[in-house]
Amino acid sequence: MAEQHLLTIDNLKVNFKTYGGDVQAVRGVSFHVDKGETVAVVGESGCGKSVTAQAIMGLIPNPPGRIVGGRVVFEGKEITGMSKKELLEIRGSQIGMVFQDPMTALNPTMKVGRQIVEGLVRHHQLSREEAQKRAVELLRMVGIPDPEKRVDQYPHQFSGGMRQRVVIAIALACQPKLVIADEPTTALDVTIQAQILDLLKRLQAEQELSVLIITHDLGVVAEIAHRMVVMYAGVVVETGRVQDVFAHPRHPYTWGLMRSLPRLDGAKQRLVPIEGTPPDLFHPPTGCPFAARCEFAMEICDRQMPAPAAFGGGHQAACWLHDPRAPRIEELVAAGRQGNVTEALRNVHELNRYAAD
Structure with missing residues (x-):
């Protein structure tokens, strides 16, 4: 019997209802991600890359968007038809996501440590004190200096590259099996891009992560991916x-x-x-x-x-x-x-x- 894929996208179709009619943003996309591999989805802006990622996470806003066909299967379970409550149990704990813009992904009114702690308390039932210690460990793991101090700071007190590291720490907090990274190096200078890519590769090797990376940068694909979907x-x-x-x-x-x-x-x-x-x-x-x-x-x-x-x-x-x-x-x-x-x-x-x- 063939080994089961970690993630399977089968003939996925996503539409967005507008005043001008239905935008058919994703029109029958199929691919898979295996355990421990990195798959890159590439293409120009508007090709449906990010919509596909959002559909996997159940983050398509409805209205106006809706999945009109196909299915997403994670570890043998179809998640496209799951309830919001069921999806909340998978997000963060089983599938983490690194969003495109860390400044909008992070809550500017909350300290970064608290934003990391939220998922740990929800999914791992840790006490606040235990979760805070884990948050410091995560910040250290992603290469943020002086994490004991930084854990009590706000997003605006971090540089763009450091904010992206915080977002990666949040995505990895509950030790998910799959991380979806949507344009994780956009708007970062080339030095910081290289550091973020090296970080993702190192963490993948240490934790046996599977990574689905969304990008239009073929240099990123050549650096980090095993397979690619155009x-x-x-x-x-x-x-x-x-x-x-x-x-x-x-x-x-x-x-x-x-x-x-x-x-x-x-x-x-x-x-x-x-x-x-x-x-x-x-x-x-x-x-x-x-x-x-x-x-x-x-x-x-x-x-x-x-x-x-x-x-x-x-x-x-x-x-x-x-x-x-x-x-x-x-x-x-x-x-x-x-x-x-x-x-x-x-x-x-x-x-x-x-x-x-």
């Missing part, structure tokens, strides 16, 4: 081990992300942006959502979403270029990865021959 317009377009996706990206959107990264190991190259804008999620396309921006788009891309193609080792990409009926696919894929599409575009008309099939 999202675009509310769907997963590619997933696989980090080394596989970085070495051999298989979806045109992933190619675009890679071509827009500056390189430090060779001659200077012009960064190639992804032209166009994401689709309207009030009326999302029936086919591949990236078709309007794709250099290789075919007629069938606009009409039907492709099934994921498998490349071994769990590496998958949902793109019609990998359909077995597509001629000269090797040349197209190679040209796309290199960013040299002129020759490849001459062959696109051949791929349209099966669009009417």
Whole structure:
């Protein structure tokens, strides 16, 4: 019998009701997180990364948001249909969350020690004195100097990096099995970013944590993640081990992300942006959502979403270029990865021959 995943997201769909209609923010997302691994969910702003994380935690505000399909399974138990009371028992104790902006995640009117103590008292039934000692230990663990003094200070008395460490301490207070980190290094300078990433890696190794990190920074992904999930317009377009996706990206959107990264190991190259804008999620396309921006788009891309193609080792990409009926696919894929599409575009008309099939 195959080992059970710690977290499974299966065909998750989330809508937000507005005066203009329903925004289909997440449209059938599926992936998993295993024990002790770090999975990164990447993509540009508005692709549904943070909404997916909020849905896992049961934090979608209703109204206007609601889960309209799919399920989230944690340790074999479906949590999408749980009551608020049941979810409160899981949040913090089993699943911790590091929010994007530590200044808004922390209560400015409460001392940081009290904010750490709350979860310990609720989930571990510790006395206030015991919880306070544990809070000091947690601040020391995340690298905050003089924790005996700092535990009685307010968030505004900490720097941005130190506030993020406090948020991590709160997330880890009850020793959860999974930590969801939503853009944990946003707005921090590169030195502090490196320290936060090193901290997460160290704590994961010491506590056998599983980490789901939400980010748009591929440098963060390369530094910390084992596997990555690439999202675009509310769907997963590619997933696989980090080394596989970085070495051999298989979806045109992933190619675009890679071509827009500056390189430090060779001659200077012009960064190639992804032209166009994401689709309207009030009326999302029936086919591949990236078709309007794709250099290789075919007629069938606009009409039907492709099934994921498998490349071994769990590496998958949902793109019609990998359909077995597509001629000269090797040349197209190679040209796309290199960013040299002129020759490849001459062959696109051949791929349209099966669009009417």
